[in-house]
Amino acid sequence: MTFQSLGPQLDSLLTMPGVTDILVNGYQQVWVQRSSRSLESVVSPFQSEGQLAALAQQIIGLGGRHVDQANPFADVVIDGIRVHAAIGSVGNPKTHLSIRIHRERLFGLDQLADFGMFGLRELGLFRQMLAARQNFLIAGPTGSGKTTLLRALLAECVAERVIALEDVAEIGLPTPNFVSLQTRQANIEGKGEVNLDRLVREALRMRPDRLAIGEVRGIELLTLLQAMNTGHSGAGATIHANSLADVPSRLQSIVSAGGLAGGAASTLDREGFAQSVQSAFSWVIQVNSRVVSAIGTFFIDAGGSLQVVRRDF
CATH class of the missing domain: 3.40.50.300 (P-loop containing nucleotide triphosphate hydrolases)
Incomplete structure (x- = not known):
């Protein structure tokens, strides 16, 4: 299954074998889930909170929505990938991404x-x-x-x-x-x-x-x-x-x-x-x-x- 590029950092995670969910809790902490396994911690591909926040805004923009301090939460679907973004704000200084990959979209x-x-x-x-x-x-x-x-x-x-x-x-x-x-x-x-x-x-x-x-x-x-x-x-x-x-x-x-x-x-x-x-x-x-x-x-x-x-x- 091929995806529209969401940036080199996320692309490296999306192409991991069997991955179904990616959870980013700030730029230093990334978790993935593969099929029915438990969540596993992986090395973060992000270099800074600013880089992660900019990527989150870019992805939400690709889906036709926006996130900012006034609207810090948004959901989009891009090529079968559902992305929920919560950018750093007063409620939480970190940017969070919750990504689900729908590999079974055409199952009857x-x-x-x-x-x-x-x-x-x-x-x-x-x-x-x-x-x-x-x-x-x-x-x-x-x-x-x-x-x-x-x-x-x-x-x-x-x-x-x-x-x-x-x-x-x-x-x-x-x-x-x-x-x-x-x-x-x-x-x-x-x-x-x-x-x-x-x-x-x-x-x-x-x-x-x-x-x-x-x-x-x-x-x-x-x-x-x-x-x-x-x-x-x-x-x-x-x-x-x-x-x-x-x-x-x-x-x-x-x-x-x-x-x-x-x-x-x-x-x-x-x-x-x-x-x-x-x-x-x-x-x-x-x-x-x-x-x-x-x-x-x-x-x-x-x-x-x-x-x-x-x-x-």
């Missing part, structure tokens, strides 16, 4: 089954789910394989217009009807921000066959639920959660966040929200350590609270 469902991510029963369920245009939510912790599974599921929909909405474009389907919309940070004057909620609203006007959200974590959840409950079927999304049991509280915490206190959220009580989620999503798929560890469905308990029950099929 059959390949993931061969790799042991799930079995033949799950494979059959996923294909039935897609054929029936059922909405699904993929849950898991960071690095668990949520996006890998979402991408493989959407890749089955080759004849459909799929619109993916992400903070950083990672899904990247090689199909002619695939449309990728990416959020945009505010400019240096604080203007021009485009968030996920805005993207969901715009995507609904673009005649999608299927909607996909890279990760739900804000007010876009309510807009997505409204869309799925008013006829937009076959949608998929991911959410950060460590287990099936954690998914309801994670969804509720999103709705209860300070930014959702007004507008539509203020008219949506706990039971109403639970009913909306249960009606919208047919399946919840839990992924841990790149394995589908459980599949469940939402239900509402006697107290009106949203819960997930594991399904054995």
